[in-house]
Amino acid sequence: MIAENDGISLMSRCAPKNALNDFDVLGSPLKYEGPLDNPCAACEVREMSICGVLDKDEIEEFVKILTRQTCTAHDPIIDEGEPADFVFNVTGGAVKLFKLLPDGRRQITGFLFEGDFLGIAMNDTYSYSAEAVGDAHMCRFNRRKFEALLDRFPKLERRLLGMASNELAQAQDQMLLLGRKTAREKLCTFLLSLSRRSEKRGYDPSVISVPMSRNDIGDYLGLTTETVSRTFTNLKKDGVIRLLEGNRVKINDAEQLQDLAEGA
Amino acid sequence: MIAENDGISLMSRCAPKNALNDFDVLGSPLKYEGPLDNPCAACEVREMSICGVLDKDEIEEFVKILTRQTCTAHDPIIDEGEPADFVFNVTGGAVKLFKLLPDGRRQITGFLFEGDFLGIAMNDTYSYSAEAVGDAHMCRFNRRKFEALLDRFPKLERRLLGMASNELAQAQDQMLLLGRKTAREKLCTFLLSLSRRSEKRGYDPSVISVPMSRNDIGDYLGLTTETVSRTFTNLKKDGVIRLLEGNRVKINDAEQLQDLAEGA
DNA sequence: GGCAAACCATGATATAGGTCAATCTGTCAC
DNA sequence: GTGACAGATTGACCTATATCATGGTTTGCC
Numbered sequence: 001m002i003a004e005n006d007g008i009s010l011m012s013r014c015a016p017k018n019a020l021n022d023f024d025v026l027g028s029p030l031k032y033e034g035p036l037d038n039p040c041a042a043c044e045v046r047e048m049s050i051c052g053v054l055d056k057d058e059i060e061e062f063v064k065i066l067t068r069q070t071c072t073a074h075d076p077i078i079d080e081g082e083p084a085d086f087v088f089n090v091t092g093g094a095v096k097l098f099k100l101l102p103d104g105r106r107q108i109t110g111f112l113f114e115g116d117f118l119g120i121a122m123n124d125t126y127s128y129s130a131e132a133v134g135d136a137h138m139c140r141f142n143r144r145k146f147e148a149l150l151d152r153f154p155k156l157e158r159r160l161l162g163m164a165s166n167e168l169a170q171a172q173d174q175m176l177l178l179g180r181k182t183a184r185e186k187l188c189t190f191l192l193s194l195s196r197r198s199e200k201r202g203y204d205p206s207v208i209s210v211p212m213s214r215n216d217i218g219d220y221l222g223l224t225t226e227t228v229s230r231t232f233t234n235l236k237k238d239g240v241i242r243l244l245e246g247n248r249v250k251i252n253d254a255e256q257l258q259d260l261a262e263g264a
Numbered sequence: 265m266i267a268e269n270d271g272i273s274l275m276s277r278c279a280p281k282n283a284l285n286d287f288d289v290l291g292s293p294l295k296y297e298g299p300l301d302n303p304c305a306a307c308e309v310r311e312m313s314i315c316g317v318l319d320k321d322e323i324e325e326f327v328k329i330l331t332r333q334t335c336t337a338h339d340p341i342i343d344e345g346e347p348a349d350f351v352f353n354v355t356g357g358a359v360k361l362f363k364l365l366p367d368g369r370r371q372i373t374g375f376l377f378e379g380d381f382l383g384i385a386m387n388d389t390y391s392y393s394a395e396a397v398g399d400a401h402m403c404r405f406n407r408r409k410f411e412a413l414l415d416r417f418p419k420l421e422r423r424l425l426g427m428a429s430n431e432l433a434q435a436q437d438q439m440l441l442l443g444r445k446t447a448r449e450k451l452c453t454f455l456l457s458l459s460r461r462s463e464k465r466g467y468d469p470s471v472i473s474v475p476m477s478r479n480d481i482g483d484y485l486g487l488t489t490e491t492v493s494r495t496f497t498n499l500k501k502d503g504v505i506r507l508l509e510g511n512r513v514k515i516n517d518a519e520q521l522q523d524l525a526e527g528a
Numbered sequence: 529g530g531c532a533a534a535c536c537a538t539g540a541t542a543t544a545g546g547t548c549a550a551t552c553t554g555t556c557a558c
Numbered sequence: 559g560t561g562a563c564a565g566a567t568t569g570a571c572c573t574a575t576a577t578c579a580t581g582g583t584t585t586g587c588c
């Protein structure tokens with residue numbers, strides 16, 4: 001009744017062996033006794049997530065229809081064209097969304113991080129694919145049940161509309177980038193957006209983690225791996241950034257980066 | 265009480281002299297006597313618009329907060345960065361949405377036609393600008409009052425979410441186009457989307473109207489005017505399309521166009 | 529600790545599409 | 559009908575980025 005399995009098609013894709021153990025407490029040793037024991041209560045990204053608008057009682061309803069899962073790098077999460085039976089909330093790690101052309105050309109349309117919701121643009125079938133970048137944790141919802149909750153909790157729907165609105169604005173920024181910016185401007189814009197995201201979550205905006213590969217960055221910015229690599233090198237040479245251990249990047253001058261990002 | 269003017273900043277921009285006369289009947293000679301006399305009753309795009317979900321009584325509420333306006337080519341409708349005080353519903357003609365870089369480079373993020381809603385991605389300020397392509401007619405709403413109606417009519421909000429979802433999917437398609445398609449694929453995709461739109465509205469999908477300039481098309485597809493022009497010529501040479509009078513294009517083989525659009 | 533498989537960097541070269549420039553066409557005002 | 563102006567087309571040339579090729583570096587696995 002508490003943890004329900006609403007289908008297995010995704011489990012088989014996305015490594016069930018990696019299912020978060022801390023969720024098992026809901027089903028076995030510990031009985032579910034109230035909001036304080038539910039996984040959402042301890043969830044660090046709840047406030048910035050779609051579920052942030054819900055109060056304790058509502059979260060209890062929410063947790064009933066949720067399954068937690070973990071994916072490792074390259075695990076497919078959803079496949080373009082498949083029936084859109086699930087929606088997700090990313091609770092940790094990073095996820096990439098992408099579309100493919102018949103000949104294999106790929107466009108990454110977005111990266112999702114903790115707190116991001118996957119499934120706003122839901123038709124009958126998924127209109128894009130999603131894969132974990134590194135390890136990624138997420139809450140999965142049966143879409144039908146999720147939509148039923150939307151009906152019951154209008155503020156959830158309002159929140160979703162707000163998120164959709166934000167994503168649309170972001171998408172328009174990305175169109176400007178893809179259509180009109182140079183390679184250098186593209187990369188600076190990308191780094192800047194990672195930096196701002198870091199800042200919003202309370203981290204140092206001048207040292208950012210860049211968990212995705214050069215190839216992924218290229219497919220996100222409409223560039224090749226080689227151009228991304230060369231452009232990183234150039235920015236480094238020009239003293240704009242410094243490459244640190246562990247896929248981290250030090251931004252030396254955020255204002256300069258901002259100017260470079262807009263060709264100003 | 266019926267036609268209220270909720271601000272003039274836009275009127276001054278968007279040629280008040282062009283205000284639709286058929287709206288004046290509401291304010292003077294004919295008294296407003298019920299839904300059948302309101303402009304929405306005769307509106308041909310209502311069914312496909314956001315207002316299509318409303319019943320007669322609800323439409324009456326809707327019409328109370330609406331102002332009709334007409335813009336001619338290049339009339340600015342909204343300006344990026346300005347307070348987002350209004351939302352719009354396009355009832356005729358075409359509107360382009362765009363973003364600018366400091367040096368003037370422009371990316372058109374979308375074209376709106378009859379039935380399309382402008383203002384889903386609304387923050388405190390507009391995140392893009394909008395201009396009429398040719399003559400365009402629209403219903404304008406004070407945003408605050410519009411949002412109040414959203415609260416009263418949940419189905420309106422649901423509809424808006426659905427529209428946002430569609431737009432997001434479209435935006436992702438456009439990112440694939442901008443980031444990964446060739447000039448020829450871009451133009452074919454564009455023509456195809458115009459064709460499908462025509463078909464949806466009950467017109468012949470094989471003869472489409474292309475009201476926007478080569479320059480606008482270029483700024484939409486991430487190309488220059490010259491490349492758009494050359495690519496049109498090539499498609500013509502290859503017998504894919506034929507250019508007709510009055511900015512119309514004949515599509516000779518829709519299936520071929522579809523293949524060309526995806527590089528298949 | 530060493531091997532394999534990704535991933536990353538960099539050099540040489542190619543090319544799609546941009547830039548610059550000239551001409552053509554259509555439209556509207558008068 | 560004519561002049562003027564905006565938009566479209568076409569050509570010649572250029573350049574930013576792609577492509578191809580090689581070697582280096584990291585990561586993970588036994």
